Amino acid sequence: MAGKQISRSKSRIILLALSLLGFSLLIFLSSLSPLRTSSPSSPTHFHLPTSHTSFVASLEHFLTIPHSEHTLPQLDVNNLDDAIFNSESDRLYSHPYYPITLPLRVYVYNMPSKFTYDLLRLFINTYRDTSNLTSNGSPVHRLIEQHSIDYWLWADLIAPQSERLLKSVVRVHRQEDADLFYVPFFTTISFFLLEKQQCKALYREALKWITDQPAWKRSGGRDHIIPVHHPWSFKSVRRSVKKAIWLLPDMDSTGNWYKPGQVYLEKDLILPYVPNVDFCDAQCLSEINPKRSTLLFFRGRLKRNAGGKIRSKLTDQLSGADGVIIEEGTSGERGKEAAQNGMRKSLFCLSPAGDTPSSARLFDAIVSGCIPVIISDELELPFEGILDYRKIALFVSSNDALKPGYLLKYLKDIQPTHIKEMQQNLAKYSRHFLYSSPAQPLGPEDLVWKMMAGKVVNIKLHTRRSQRVVEGSRNLCTCECRPGNITNTGSTIS
Incomplete structure (x- = not known):
């Protein structure tokens, strides 16, 4: 009996050893497999610095x-x-x-x-x-x-x-x-x-x-x-x-x-402004989107110059309306907190012109998941050769916005399915407006160079043309396109 027990013990030891050997061989072979997902150039093989967005x-x-x-x-x-x-x-x-x-x-x-x-x-x-x-x-x-x-x-x-x-x-x-x-x-x-x-x-x-x-x-x-x-x-x-x-x-x-x-x-x-408010990521949006109770929100300077004068006119028309919050505010820490809280509680965020056609509030709204309502007739947008802003923002002419009752009726008539679709698009697009170090693929730094690539051929054309033109040659070669006003600006190119 004792001999049989010893023989069984030896068999178990041999079986265990063979199992360990087989397992080790399996690990070794898998490390050589061409189906392995990581590679020497994969980010897992070197240390990347902490990503900063501040x-x-x-x-x-x-x-x-x-x-x-x-x-x-x-x-x-x-x-x-x-x-x-x-x-x-x-x-x-x-x-x-x-x-x-x-x-x-x-x-x-x-x-x-x-x-x-x-x-x-x-x-x-x-x-x-x-x-x-x-x-x-x-x-x-x-x-x-x-x-x-x-x-x-x-x-x-x-x-x-x-x-x-x-x-x-x-x-x-x-x-x-x-x-x-x-x-x-x-x-x-x-x-x-x-x-x-x-x-x-x-x-x-x-x-x-x-x-x-x-x-x-x-x-x-x-x-x-x-x-x-x-x-x-x-x-x-x-x-x-x-x-x-x-x-x-x-x-x-x-x-x-x-x-x-x-x-x-x-x-x-x-290029987009650096947002004043914190980025609301996917988890943040999933928590706050169902709770957005304000129809339209704006916080900022209410009196501006040039095209921004529309702000005070909109204030006079919209202040006190049901579901609308319009506040005077600055960009300090308290102002940032108030703006961020307001945007995260609102379906739509008003984005009128400032002293210039653009305003940082557009990008604050985007990273907050609040659908921008852009009222700035002369506005040019970042990366528009790549991004379609119609999928994430509403565009209203200044003339229409100032018609009594027009803007609120327009917003209230938007179907919930359309609002949900725009919110989903905002969640995807927000990454394009978040500067960071190291710069992220499809972030604003990346889109800068993708847009620049489209300019290189034209730059070379005008550089070489300027090097070979002779006295008396035709100097004008392009125009500045502006509605109702085609003005030759060849002197700035050639």
Whole structure:
């Protein structure tokens, strides 16, 4: 009996050993399987930095990281032109879709720190000074955050490639390889945080530095990107860089902020404001959408200039109406909380023009899941070549909106199924308006480069045309399209 028990014990041990060996072999073989979902390039194989959507938090982290700069010998204009010809010829004959290709190749200028890092440090060292207000009472540092697109784009472009997620753009370190050139000057910070004369002097210095670059001289600046997202920024020297690509909040065809011929969709790009309120994610929306009890909400400055004068007229017409909340407010912390709470409780959010046709409230509404009601006849929208705003917003003409009773009847007549569909589209679209570091695929930084790709061929056309025209040749080659007013603006292109 004892012998049989020992034999059984040995059999169990052998069976267990064989089982462990088989299990180990299975794990080993699965690790070699071609069906394995991860790969050496998968994000699981390297550490990605924490994603920041707060400008202040991202900037504080950014300034702690040492950044290496590539400084290569600079070619003169003629040698650079020859080098670009050789580089473009290689791409033309080796890439079947050139120049309609991604990723875009962007050269980032290594500007002196007084135009870049010094201004970022000035902001971070002073942003808690909430007593610093504009003439209308808005906190200056909050306005800078609202227009901080220059930071988000630059921070992504110069980040180590191993930490970047975007596939639409790559930074190149030789100018002859570039499709576009990025100028990392913080025009908004300098405008708001420097003394007036100091700011103007810095603008002149920046202008000289930029226009002295051989690449600028070669193209006249046509392939250079300059962030001028606040309508007051870089204003004193704009006429000298009007051929460059401007990153703008809107076009403002009223002429109050930009001179005729300075801005147009063929050349420039509209970028969204950085939202003032927190992003309401899918879980947040699933909780609050069934509880939205307010029909129409607006909180902000009720008296504005230019096209924004419609705000006071709408206030007179809508105040006190059932289901409508219209409040005077600013963009401070208390104002942010009140606006956020109001938007998350409302089906529709009023988005009238401000001093310019655009307003940050449009993007606050989008990230809050509140359907925007846009009353701004001259508004141009970000990334409209990619996004269809009719699926997430309502557009009402100023004339109709001011007709007694029109707007409320229009909103009340919208079917619940249509409202639900627009809310679902808002949940999908909101990611396109959320700046972050690292920049996310299909975020605003990504859509910038996808839109820019559509401009590259036209930029090359006008650059080469300007290089070969002779005295007496036809100089006018395009027009600025405006309803009822076709005005030739070839002098700004050619």
